[in-house]
Amino acid sequence: MKGLKKTTKVDFATYIGVTIAFIVMYILQSGKHLSNSLSGQLVPICCFIAMAVSLNLVVGISGELSLGHAGFMSVGAFSGVVAGMSLSNVIPSVPVRLAIALIVGALFAAVAGIIVGVPVLRLRGDYLAIVTLAFGQIIKDLINCLIVGYDSRGLHIIFNVSGLKSVTDLHLEEGGKAIIKGAQGAVGVTKMASFPAGYILVMITLIVVLNMVRSSTGRSIMAIRDNRIAAESVGLNITKYKLIAFVTSAALAGAAGALYGLNYGSLVSSRFDFNTSILILVYVVLGGLGNIWGSVIGATVLYILPEMLRSFSNYRMLIYAVVLILVMLLTNNEQFKRWRGSMAEKLGRGKRAEGGV
Amino acid sequence: MSQQKTRMVPVPSQGIIPERDVGSEPILECRRLGIEFGGLKAVDDFNLTVGKTEIAGLIGPNGAGKTTITNLLTKVYQPTHGTILFDGKETSSMNTVQVNRAGIARTFQNIRLFSSLSVEENVKIGLQGHMPYSTLTGILRLPRYWKNEKRMHERALELLSIFDMQDLADHVAGSLPYGAQRRLEIVRALATSPKLLLLDEPAAGMNPSETAELMANIRKIRDTFQIAVLLIEHDMKLVMGICEGIAVLNYGRLIAKGTPEEIQKNPVVIEAYLGKQKEADA
């Protein structure tokens, strides 16, 4: 191909950047050059990059505000943990089991995405936001009612609506194991996640989202975002494309959730509450709406930021809040925008790169 | 403005169509079409027949209901009365998307482009219904993706060249000058391979030389694609210059139909546009 398109270049730069960052961090990690806390954060960072990139597909590309993205992560995490744990006798290989867990997580989250998306995507703007918020809360409550265990006979699941049942009601055989214990969440999870797995997750997420955006599906999704009425007039099925964006995003979040869940010994559903959804949304907005590599950087920087502010101990979240407000005020300041625009021109960047996809 | 004379002939459906289209069924027939908004009749008893390759005009003063008719034809609104026959098929059960697939494409009075997409992407959106590939094909970039994207790219440039816009292909649609945005809307509509092109005030905001160029291009489009064009306008000169049959709308009702010459002489039309002479003097 003669003269690659600008968007293609940006995509490749994103892949290469992520790969280089991975290699550097991996070498540092293997050589024990990383602090324990940073080393422990590599997998969660990968998960949250995938979360941010997938949320960007809904909020940035599709232009719908979702406040319940962590709900899909939660669905993926718990279904992934159940898959990863219960298959331990059948599939001894950890990487294969991890891959299956991620796929299971993605599938369950995709189903949740369809269940929420089909009725809800005809709502617009803030109404969609509130419904996704409600969905996040519902998922949290429902998972708190789950009691799941497995033994040689297979999986046992109780849905503990009354709140009176416990693990003993599963009647597990000798040697059986409880995986999710209601409000206590998942306990005794075998840590299967690894940094390379996180890297692969991020790459797959990027490839899916970027390739979709550059295809007719992505174009249609963006066209609908730009002008719904015109999109209908040229024959685009609005619901179909919105649903594709929403469900793909949910599935990717599910995979990220599964990896996240399998990175810890225990997991409670409140880990994926409204605040987590908001946190991911912040990554996306600060990284730039519709800007995929921006989400990667936004998630990385903002995930590490509170850790770096640790020396401020009690003040760190306060500083985080102030940084958040100031960044929003600054990036929306007309004078600052103009200054940035002129800087961009001086650096010889084309107009499209500015805020481009 | 040179204009070859078209003879308009009456057809059984009570409309008139160009003589050359008599052999084939009219592309569009509106019969007693009407819509009420909360008791207010925005359009009432509207009849119109458009021949297969006709450039038809729909004119009327501001607020006469011209855009409402476009919205009825494209099912942005569902008519409350009457029927629309498009290409021999009734459209009453169709929605906007289906009407477009059946072959009606439109432009908008207040421009509605996909403003953050590039010019080429805007056209590709129109094309992709005819060169489809699945979402998964797009994500995995299977051979079909490359093939159809290439075809779409070539076709998009071809269509853009009608208006000499191929060099603008990589520009962001929202950044184009006003006239170019109007032209891009026409190209995008054409990309869906319509049988009937509805142009809602395409000359609004254009200067006289741009308007003249637009007229030539509309005729070129009709000749190249052999499609019908329904021009909704308020600029009389443009309509008189290129339309073969003209319908005049006032207060939601059809007040006259005929060839440009007939319309120009019609006292009812003159009154609707200029007001009664006495009132104007008073």
Next chain:
Amino acid sequence: MVFFSYLISGISLGSVYAIIALGYTMVYGIAKMLNFAHGDVIMVGGYVCYCALSYLNLPAIVAVPLAMIACTALGVIIEGLAYRPLRQAGSLAVLITAIGVSYFLQNGAQLIWSATPKNFASVVHFDLPESMTSLGLSSEAIVTVAACIVIMVVLTLFVNKTKLGKAMRCCSEDKGAAQIMGINVNRTISMTFAIGSALAAIAGVLLCSAYPTLQPTTGSMPGIKAFTAAVFGGIGSIPGAFLGGLLLGIIEAMAKAYISTNLANTIVFAVLIIVLLVRPTGLLGKYAPEKV
């Protein structure tokens, strides 16, 4: 009888939601923004009242107005510093800023008052005759419901009869036109925040009186619920907020009593989703189709 007591607790909880929802709905109606920090203003109101009562030993009649004044000032400051510069920005930018403000208030409160819950002594407690308490009535419930009704009536009169109220309605309808007609849009929005925040303070005091623990996160869940209530009733509509809040409180109380404590929130949110699917703009919301 048991049902009656559940109903009362639902109505009183719903009244608190309604008062908070009024703040959301007014701000949304006029500034078209979701003020996520609204719930945290409630919490600040609670703390200010708490401090006035227990550190300064002021009587409740002084402490509550003090909390209202503090919250009003806080609301106006937040609007002026964080939201006003973003008037032209996209709704997401404003939303994120509101989230930032919410974090700020929560963490600021944690620094000042620590995360340990404070025991809030009810400011509206008086003894009721045995016959009433046996029905499940409490002084807190009575005061809450009464306060909610009074606020509702006063606010409706204010919005419909006073000049400022009319200015508010104009701004929510069309800011540009309002400006041309000589309405000071910024000041009107400021006033809306002031009123909403004063209401939040009242809600905070009532909430803490009924559920006497106070901590930095006290406001977030009622905030989310009240926001839900506002959407439920039709965001932007004052009677809608009242209706939505009340219904939400009753549904929550009934779900807790008769279905499942664990799933009470789920049921509340599920009802919201169903209502929105049937009436996409909420119970009393207006539908404005896009003009083509």
